[in-house]
Amino acid sequence: MGQASSPFARPAIDGQSLKRLETHYIAPEFYRREDVAERQAKLARIVSNQIVPRLLKLHSEAVPAAPPVKLVIEALAPTSADITGLADIVLGSDLEAAAAYVLVLRDRGLSMDMLFLELIEPTARMLGEMWDRDECDFIDVTLGVARLQKLLSIFNDTYTLLALDERRHVLMAMTPGNQHSFGVKIVERFPLAAGWQVRTELEGTSADIAEIAKNRWFAVVGLTAGSERQLESMRSTIAQIRRESRNQAVGIMVGGPMFTANPALAHDVGADATAPNAPSAVIVAQKLFDLSAAALQGIARA
Incomplete structure (x- = not known):
């Protein structure tokens, strides 16, 4: 045996x-x-x-x-x-x-x-x-x-995944109503430097963001909000992305001061995770990529 x-x-x-x-x-x-x-x-x-x-x-x-x-x-x-x-x-x-x-x-x-x-x-x-x-x-x-x-x-x-570099794409977007883009531009530098393909959208409605995720494969979508007033908009944007995303196992992470103060709020708006700073956001994105890859492999075997 x-x-x-x-x-x-x-x-x-x-x-x-x-x-x-x-x-x-x-x-x-x-x-x-x-x-x-x-x-x-x-x-x-x-x-x-x-x-x-x-x-x-x-x-x-x-x-x-x-x-x-x-x-x-x-x-x-x-x-x-x-x-x-x-x-x-x-x-x-x-x-x-x-x-x-x-x-x-x-x-x-x-x-x-x-x-x-x-x-x-x-x-x-x-x-x-x-x-x-x-x-x-x-x-x-x-x-x-x-x-x-x-x-x-x-x-x-x-x-071990084939074409690994072609799958590590992240869409970074501001929640509709958020006017503070500086934080997004800071965070954007880290995944770019760490080998990710990054698309950043600083304007657009929930439908616009979901349309981008529908037309192109992203492993992860990151959304930022500047205040609690934007949480409802973020919640509806996340729901629309999940419905329409080309990657049906897409990972969604969120950022903003309210999530740093209360990380559990990320799940309340329908996201998978949050991160307190830009370097940890890259690691969270990799974790979500790994989960997405595992889910897609499970679907392929089914």
């Missing part, structure tokens, strides 16, 4: 496969900079020497009776130390080390959904916060986020 396969079997990824993924998850122009390796080493040192000690100090001050940090790190769920550890690795250039790091945590018994929610997306969020504090620049964050995308695709098996 054959031996049952382990639910935590390591993905069959070799160095050449990882190298080939670079063309899908990082815009080529970023590799033309001669100082990339030096910058990555500098950022890794910042994380190790400044960010990690700051978080550990906050841990002990905020929870004086907390158990020793070593015990916290060894707990089942990913901790702040796990997140900063992964950030340290993805700011370097060793994707195999990053994959091995995630495997260690998965071997604790954590599902990929839990690792996404508690480790990978928070790591992207942390990179965005470092960018906000001018501890790293756009290129540094982009390289780190791109590697997080690759980790998701590896563990969700979407790196």
